[in-house]
Amino acid sequence: ARRGHPLLGPKGIKPGETIPADVFCAIPQVLRSADGAKTGTIDPALERLGLSRKVAMTVPHFQAVALAVATSELLGSIPAHFARLVAERLDLDIFIPPMEPPAMDVTMYWHRRFDRDAGNAWLREQLVAVASFDP
Structure with missing residues (x-):
């Protein structure tokens, strides 16, 4: 999420903490999808919990996810090692998703x-x- 995200801070969720599933699903998200599909690798896990997320935008690369998140109020899920590389430069805060993403x-x-x-x-x-x- 971009640093100081207006929907996470007021809920008391600090960088490095896990975003509760209901909050995670309520915030519109950008999804990396090479083919434009509106579901990703974590959506089946959300469905098992009876939840679904709001995908507002799809982009073909993880770099584009990070840039979209940095310039909006969208959330994005990217590999942790990549998030650590770009977080400081793009003024992003890193949060833990509510479920473990499956291996790619x-x-x-x-x-x-x-x-x-x-x-x-x-x-x-x-x-x-x-x-x-x-x-």
Whole structure:
């Protein structure tokens, strides 16, 4: 959320704390969705609680989520390590969502002729290392 979000502070919710599910769902949100779908990875968990969130905007990248949140009253869910990288620069506060988001699947594709290519194998190893990083 942007620093000093007007709907979180008055409820006594401080940065680093968990946003209660009812408050989380009541605040309009920006969702990262490559295909424009209005549901994301945490929506099934909300549905199991009988809740749904208000998606006001979809964007294709996590960077766009952070920028939209920084310039609005929307909430956004982005990976924690990315949030820590951009929070200070974009004047954001980091809160904990009301449920643990599921792990993200990341898939790589390459042509089979590159299976034994040393440069391609090195690049794949680097991508796996970066995608597996959890500070």
